[in-house]
Structures are given as structure tokens and as C-alpha cells.
Amino acid sequence: MNRRLLMRGAIAAGVAAAVALPARRLLAPAAVADPVTVGGLAVTCNLTLPIACAANQAANPFGTRDAAQLAFEFAKYSGWPELKELLMSGDLQAAYMLAPMVMDLADKKVPVKIVSIGHRSGAVIMVHTDSSYRTFRDLAGKRIAIPSRFAVDFLFLRKMLANEGMTPKDVEIVEMAPADMPAALYVKGVDAYCTGEPFGAAAQRAGYARVLRMTRDEWPRYMCCVLTVREELIESNRPLVQNLVNYVLAAGAWLDGQRKNRETAVRIAARREYFNQDPNILRFVMDHPSDRVTYGDLRMIPREFEDLMQQAVAAGTLKDPVPYAKYVDESFARAARPASIAL
Numbered sequence: 001m002n003r004r005l006l007m008r009g010a011i012a013a014g015v016a017a018a019v020a021l022p023a024r025r026l027l028a029p030a031a032v033a034d035p036v037t038v039g040g041l042a043v044t045c046n047l048t049l050p051i052a053c054a055a056n057q058a059a060n061p062f063g064t065r066d067a068a069q070l071a072f073e074f075a076k077y078s079g080w081p082e083l084k085e086l087l088m089s090g091d092l093q094a095a096y097m098l099a100p101m102v103m104d105l106a107d108k109k110v111p112v113k114i115v116s117i118g119h120r121s122g123a124v125i126m127v128h129t130d131s132s133y134r135t136f137r138d139l140a141g142k143r144i145a146i147p148s149r150f151a152v153d154f155l156f157l158r159k160m161l162a163n164e165g166m167t168p169k170d171v172e173i174v175e176m177a178p179a180d181m182p183a184a185l186y187v188k189g190v191d192a193y194c195t196g197e198p199f200g201a202a203a204q205r206a207g208y209a210r211v212l213r214m215t216r217d218e219w220p221r222y223m224c225c226v227l228t229v230r231e232e233l234i235e236s237n238r239p240l241v242q243n244l245v246n247y248v249l250a251a252g253a254w255l256d257g258q259r260k261n262r263e264t265a266v267r268i269a270a271r272r273e274y275f276n277q278d279p280n281i282l283r284f285v286m287d288h289p290s291d292r293v294t295y296g297d298l299r300m301i302p303r304e305f306e307d308l309m310q311q312a313v314a315a316g317t318l319k320d321p322v323p324y325a326k327y328v329d330e331s332f333a334r335a336a337r338p339a340s341i342a343l
Contacts (some may be wrong), residue, residue, distance in 0.1 A: 124195070
């Protein structure tokens with residue numbers, strides 16, 4: 001009797017184990033990795049980023065294990081100092097950054113690399129509509145706002161002053177968040193400002209500002225915002241970085257490919273999860289004129305970076321020259337394959 005009871009108990013235990021085993025697998029699925037956050041600002045120099053994020057998510061929906069290794073998403077930040085600190089600490093693994101700022105970080109042994117350019121042109125110098133300013137000589141002694149001395153906008157301003165035989169000492173330069181510049185010009189707290197879009201377009205469209213100079217006319221190969229990643233991400237997940245670069249480059253070609261694509265981009269970028277801006281202002285940037293900001297040519301050209309670096313040294317933004325290989329990883333741009341922008 002005892003032996004039969006023991007046998008029945010063993011059989012029952014085996015059946016229970018066999019039934020329980022699949023249940024445990026169903027209750028504990030393998031974790032799906034969160035998308036890598038890529039930081040950026042709500043500026044049209046960063047427009048390739050939300051387009052890349054939206055297109056990648058459409059092609060590789062989040063939440064599936066197969067897509068997890070390739071997933072990245074946009075996070076909006078208010079200013080370059082915040083992005084810089086988060087990238088330095090490693091709390092952000094990737095971000096659109098100011099090119100001279102990345103050079104400086106790499107020179108200070110912060111493990112970051114530029115892996116792609118984000119745009120071409122896109123900066124403007126604005127003055128009040130009722131001002132008499134027509135040349136930079138007219139701005140002598142006047143107050144001019146820039147986003148940061150690490151911004152290429154500052155180098156653009158220096159170029160325009162030099163064309164008039166002037167230096168930054170001939171004007172009063174103040175650093176100011178780009179979003180605050182239109183209001184500052186409106187109340188005449190500044191006489192001019194130099195920044196990326198859409199903050200020039202916002203004041204121009206409102207009727208109280210006009211363009212004094214655009215990079216499209218004065219510096220067509222201008223670049224400022226660059227896709228920057230920490231080296232740990234490169235080492236731990238090269239496929240994701242490659243996928244990110246593929247989509248950024250594809251987004252640039254797509255944006256400059258057809259007019260209707262820019263209208264789609266305006267609707268996407270205006271959404272809350274991206275720039276959260278008035279689409280009419282973004283549309284103004286895209287149309288007045290159509291090459292106010294360009295995105296189609298995002299080639300990594302060493303001599304252009306070298307020229308930018310030397311200008312930053314001359315401006316005092318960088319203390320010493322920084323070798324190209326110290327802050328750029330070309331391998332992803334060289335290996336890039338067209339991604340599908342199905343938006």
C-alpha cells in the first residue's frame with residue numbers, strides 16, 4: 001500500500017512539473033531592451049533626428065525582441081549645456097551636439113566620437129525690422145546674442161565681422177538660449193542675434209525681424225550640429241550605431257528629395273514627442289527660401305572639420321588644435337546603406 005502511494009505521488013509530481021514548466025516560461029519572457037535615447041534640441045539643424053527616429057520605429061516597431069538591438073528614440077532637451085553634461089556623465093549615450101563642443105570634450109578625454117553630420121547651413125543673423133542696420137559696420141558697439149561660444153553661429157558671426165574689418169571686440173556679445181532671442185529682439189534687449197532656426201523664422205514671420213545674413217549665402221558648407229555617440233555604445237552595439245547613421249543619412253536625402261517630404265517632416269517634427277512647435281513656423285523655415293537649411297549632403301570631409309577646428313582655436317573656443325581622428329569615427333558613414341524613410 002505504501003509503495004503504491006509513493007508511486008502515485010511520484011507520478012503526480014512528474015505531471016505537475018511537466019505542466020508547470022511551460023507556464024513558467026510564459027510568465028517570464030526574455031526582457032526586451034529599451035530604445036537608446038538620442039538627445040537633441042528643437043531646432044531645424046536637428047531635423048534629421050526626429051525623421052530618423054520616426055522612420056526607424058515605423059520599420060522596426062518597438063517592443064519586439066528582433067528590433068530591440070536597433071531601436072533608438074528622440075528626447076528633447078532645452079540647451080547645449082544640459083546635453084553636454086549628460087553626454088559627459090554617460091547618462092546619454094548619443095546626442096546631436098555642437099561640433100566644436102565635441103572637439104573640446106574629446107580633447108579632454110571624454111570618450112565621444114562624431115559619427116555623422118546632421119545638416120548644412122541653417123543659421124541666420126537677425127535684426128529688428130525698424131533698425132537702420134544693413135552692414136556689420138552698422139552694428140559697431142551694438143549688443144549681439146549668440147547661443148554659445150562653442151556654437152558655430154559664433155564662428156559665423158566672426159566671419160561676418162571680419163568681412164568688415166571688425167573683430168568681436170567691436171560689438172558686445174552675450175550668450176543666450178536661442179528660444180529667448182526673438183523676445184529679446186522684440187523688446188530691443190539686443191540689437192541682433194545669431195542662431196539656428198526656427199528662432200530666426202519665428203521673429204521674421206511675426207513681422208518684427210528681418211534677416212541681415214544667412215549661412216546659405218555666406219557659408220554654404222556650414223555645419224554645426226553633429227551626431228555624437230559615446231565610445232561605449234560603439235563598442236557594445238555597433239549594429240545600433242550603424243542603423244542610426246543609416247537613418248540619419250537617409251533622412252537628409254529624403255528631406256531634400258521632394259517638397260512633399262518636407263511637409264511630412266513639418267507635421268512629424270511639430271508633434272509633442274519631438275519638437276512640440278508650431279508647424280507654421282517650421283514650414284516657414286522650409287519655404288523661405290527652400291534652401292534656408294539643407295540636409296542632402298552630409299558627407300564627412302576631413303578638411304572641413306579641420307577648418308572648423310582651426311577657426312574655433314582662433315576664436316579661443318578651443319585651447320589647442322585637436323586631431324581629426326580624436327573626435328571623428330568615419331567608419332559608420334563609410335559603411336552606411338540607404339534606409340527606407342516610409343513616412
